[in-house]
Amino acid sequence: MRKKTGDLRTCTSSRASIQEMHLRAKELGIRTTFDRYQDQLPQCGFGMEGVCCQLCSHGPCRITAKAPRAICGATADTIAARNMLRLACHGLSAYCHQLEEAINTLKATAQGKTPYSIRAVDKLKDMAALLGLDTNKELNALAVELADAVTYELRKGTNEPLKLVEKLAPPARLEKWKALGIIPGGPLSELRDAMTMSMSNINTDYVSLLLTTMKLSIATGYMGLMATTNIQDIILGNPSIGVTEADLGVIDTETVNIVAHGHVPYVGAAVLNEIANNAELQAEARAAGAKGIKLYGSMDTGQELLQRLNDAGQGYAGQLGNWLTQELMVTTGAIDLVMMDLNCSIPGLKLAADKFHTKVVSVSHVLRMEGVDTIIDYEPEKVKEQAVELIRMAIAAYKNRGTVNAVHIPKNKSTVVAGVGIESLLSVLGGSLTPLLDVIKSGAIKGIATVVGCTNNRNGHDSASLRLIRELLKKDILVITSGCVSSGAQIEGLQRPEAAEMVGDNLKGICKALGIPPVLNFGSCVDIGRICLAVTAIANALGVDTSDLPVAASAPEYLEQKAVADGFFAVTFGLFTHLGPVPPVGGAPNVVKILTQDVEQLTGGKVCVEQDMAKAANLIEEHIVRKRKALGI
C-alpha cells in the first residue's frame, strides 16, 4: 500500500529538499507561500490584466466591455501604463535606497569607521574617472569624493543628465535614448516627477507613461544597478572564483547558525569577519555547546557573499535557498537567527520562526515586521558591534534549539562554482574577451541568455527557470544567472564545471576547454548591472549596439517591483526580454502592442511573454539566430 499525504500539488517546488520540508511544515501546522497561494485562488482577472484602478475614491474602477472607461475617462491603456510606472517607481526607489546605503558605507569605510576596506582600487579609480574626479588623490580621500559625487548624481535635478549614462552607454544606444528624450537626470528627482505624473489625472497618456517608465529604468540600470554593484565591489571586493555549497543539506547541526537574508551584504560581511577573528565569541559558542558559528546565505545577500568568497565572503558556509524557500529553511529547526535586510522578507517567515526557537531580527531601518521587536538597524560606523551583538543573540537562541520543535535537515546539497564577474571572467579567459567573442563568432556558442530575477510559484518554484535554462543549454546558448534564479541553478548543480555534461555538444566543448560551468553565476539581482556592463563590453568590442548582439534576457519567475524596473531596463537596453509570469497589462491592448512589438523599432528590445519554457527557449533561440544573421556570423 502506498500512503500519501494530501495537497500533493500544493508545493510546486522542483527541489526535493523543499518538498520534504513542505511536508514537515504541514505536519507542524506551518502554512507557507505555497499553501497561501492556493488559498488565494482564483485571483481576480481585472487585477491580473492590470485594468483595475484604485487610485481615487471614485474607484475602484475596472474596465469591461460594458464600461470601457473608468469614471474619470481613463482607458485600460492609461490604467495599465500608469500602474506599470508606479511599480517601476517602487523598484527604482528600493535600488536608490540600496545605492545610498552603499555610498554611506563607502564614505564611512574611507574614514576608517567600518570593518570594511577599499578592496577594488582599480574600480574606485575607474568610477571616479567616469564622474570626472581627480584619480591621483589619496585613495581614502578619493573614496570620500566618489561617495559625494554619486550622492550628487542620485539627488540632482531632472534637467541634469546622469553622467554614468553618458559615459557607460554605447554611443549608438545613447543616440537612440536621446532621440526618445529618455535620458534621466537624478533618480530621486525622476522618482518625484514620476510619482507625480502617476497620480490621478496628471499624466494619462499611456505612451508618455511608458516612455517615463523607460526613463526611470535607465536610471535604474546605471545608478540602481551598475553604480551599486561597483561601490559594493570597491568595499567588499570584486567577484572572484570560489567554490561553496548550496541547498538545505549544508546546514550544520553542531554549530550556531545565522542566516543573512535579503539583498544587502554589509551586516553579513561584518558577521563573517567576527566569526573569523573574534576568539571570545567562539569561546562563548563552545561554552553553549556548539562546535562553532556559521553564517549562511539566503537569497541575494547570500549571492553577494558567495561571489566574494576570497574577500568579504570568506568563511561563508553556503547558500540555503531563494525567496520562496525562506519559511522552509527555518522549518529545519536548525536556524538560530535570521538577519533580514531590505526587501523580500515575508511576514510568513516570522510565522514559521514562531514554531521554533529561531530569532528573527531586522538589520535595516526600512524593514519592519509584525511581531519582530528585535531591531539592529545597520549603521556602517557601528556594524562591528552590531555583528557581535547579533552573534551573541544567535548563541543565546542556539541554547533553545530543539525545545519547541525538533531539528530536521534534508540531506540534499550541491557544489557551486561562483564568483563570475567581468574581472574574473577576463582572468579565466587570459585577460581578454577575444576567446569568448571567437567562440560566439564561430557559432560554438550560439549566444548568451541572461536568466535572472525572482522565484514565483505561479509556474512552479524554480521549475520554470530550471526548465528554461536546460532548454537553452541544449541549444548551445551560454546562460548567465543572477538573483534568485542563481540559487535554483546552484542547487540543481548547474554551476559546477561537471554540469557541462548536460549541455549541447558545442557548448560542452567550450566549457571544458575554458574550464567554466555552462551556467555562470553573476551574483545577486543588483548584479544585473554587472551583466549589463559585460554586455556593453562585448558590444563595444564588436563595435555594435547592444541590440545587435546575439543576447537575450529572461525573467522566467519574475515577482516584485525591482524586477519590473529591471525588465523595462532590459527592453530599453535593447534586449529581447522574456517574462514567465504575465505582467498586469494584458487588458490594455495598446500597451501590450507597444511592449511586445512597437518598442523594438525604438530600442531594439521587446517583451515576450511565454509561460511554456520550452517554447520560450525556442523564441530566444530564434531571436539569437536572427541577430547572428544580421551580424553576418
Added chain:
Amino acid sequence: MKYVIIGNGPAGVAAATTIRSLDQKGDITIISAEGYDFYSKCLLPDFLSGAISEQQLFVRSPDFYDKNRIQLLRNRTVTEVDTAAKAVSMIDSGNKEATLYYDKLLVASGGKPFLPPIPGLKESNMFQLGTLDDVKKLKAGLQNAHEIVVIGAGYVGLEIASSLAKLGKKVTVVEKLPDIVGGQLDALASRVLRDGLAEEGVSLMLNTGVTGVSRARDIMAKLFNKKRKYLVALSSRQEVTADAIVVATGSGPNLAFMWNSGIRMNKGILVNRHMQTTVRDVYAAGDVVESIDAVTGNTALSPIWPNAVIQGAIAGSNMAGVPRDFDPQISMQNASEFRDIPMIAMGLSSADGPEYEEFVDDRSNELIYRKLVLKDNKVVGMIFLGDIHNAGVIGALMRNKANVARFKENMLSPSFCYSEVGELIGDA
C-alpha cells in the same frame, strides 16, 4: 390497479409518491405498524435531545396522504404474505385480523432494532430506539434517571450518549468492539471523535461486553422504598450502576412475516434491477433489501435513507408499469455530526492490501481529517471528518467507478471540484 405498500418509511412513501405521479387512477394503500403519519426516524435523536419538536418529525405536509390519494392503514402489523393468493394478512392493535389483496405489492417494512440476548436486560428499565413510541417512552423514562448506560457505540449510540450528557446525565457507553462506529472509520478518525469525550460527561468502555443486568443490592433503597438502580455487569468484571439502559446495538431487516412467502432472501430480500423480488408483482425496497453495492459489486444491505428513497422510487416506477433500472449505490455510507464535528464516510475505511493507495489530509489537531482509499485508480473508500466539502463529488466518482489517475493527487486539495472532473460525473 391495487398497490399495497408494507411500510410507511422513506422507501414506502417514495414508492407511493412515484406511483401516484405515474398512475392517477390506481388504489394505493400503505400499511403501517405505527400510529403516525410518515415521520423521519433519523430525526429521533434530535427529538430526544429537544433540538426539534415532535411536529418537526413529520416530514410531509399533513395533507400529504389526501392530496396523493393514499390510504394509510395505521397500527396494522403484517403477519403473512401469500404470494399465490396475492394477499397480505395483518392484525390491528386489538388483535383483529384482516386481509388485503394486491395487484402489486411493495415490501418496505424497514429495520428492527436488535435486542441482544443479555440476561436480565429485557426485564430492566430498558429502552430501544426503533420507533417514535420507543423514543417517547425513553424521553419520559429519563425524567427520573441520572445514570444511564448506553449499549453500543455506533453513530446512534454515540449521538444519544452525547445529547444525554448535555442534559446533565452521567452516561457510560459500553461497546463490544475495539472501536466506535464499527469499522466505518479508521483508527485516527475515531480517535479524533473520541478525544475529550470523557470531559463532556461520557465515559466510553471499548472491548467490553455486557454480561448481565440485575437489580442493585441497595438495602437503604429497599428499606426506604426508593427507586432502586440496576447493575450492569461487564465482561471486564466491572459493574456499572444505571437508572436506565439504552440499547443501541443496531438493527436488521424487519421481515419475520416474509419467511413463509416463498420469496428468496439472504440477510435481506433479494431483488433484480427493477427492485422486483423473485416472485412476480412483489417488489421490495429500503432496509429490508439486499442490493448491488457500487463499490464491491456484491449484494449488501444498505440501511440508509438516501438509498431507501432511490429504491422506493425505482420500485414505484416499475410497479406503475414504467420500467426503470436501479443504479447501484454505495451501501456503506453515512453522514453525521457528532460533537460539532461533521463527518461523511463511504465504502472502505482503510486499505486492504498492497494494491491499494491511501491519500491522507491529516489536520487532526484542528479536528480535520480526510482520507481516500483507492484501488486500481478508482476510489473505493473515503472518510471526511471536520471538512466535508466535496464529499458528494468523491461519492459520485466512487459510484461511477471513475478512473481518477489524472487528478488523484489533487483530490484532497482545496482546489479540487466538480468542474475538474465533470465529464466523469455527468449530468443529474
Added chain:
Amino acid sequence: MKRLYVIKEKCNGCMSCVVACQKAHAHSELYAPIRESEPARIYIQTVLNAPIPLACHHCEEPACVRACMSGAMQKDEVTGIVSNEGNAQQCVGCWMCVMVCPYGVISAKKDGDKKVAVKCDLCRHLGAPACVDACPSGAVVWMDETEAKPHRKGGIYI
C-alpha cells in the same frame, strides 16, 4: 423557465458573483462577505489555472431532496428551485445532502447554535439571482431553459 448558466471561458475570477451572493443572503448587508458570516452559494474554483464558477444545477431529480431526512430540502414544482430554506420542515444539519450532491455545491453554515446546509436558491426572494447582475464578464447568465438547451455542455455550463 429561466435558469442559471455559466459560460466558463468568460469568467476571469473576480469573485464579484461570490460577494453579491453573500450580500444577497446576509441579514446585515455590510461586511458580511468579508467576515464570511454568510457563506457564498456560488463558488469560483481554479481548474488548471482557469477560474470556473460552480453553483447548484437545480437538478431534475435532485439527489439532495431524495436524501433529505428532515424534509427541509425540497424542489419547488413551479419554479424548479431546489432549496432547504423557507419550508415548514427545518434543516437539522445531518449532511446527507452534502454526501449525495455530485456537484459539491452544498455547504454548512452556523445558524444560531445549530448548523444548517446552505445552497443556491436562485435568490428566490429577489426574483433573479444576484450573481448574474454582479458578473461584469457575462460569465454567469440567467436565461431560458429552451434557449440554453442546444448549447449545454453538461451541468450548468453552456
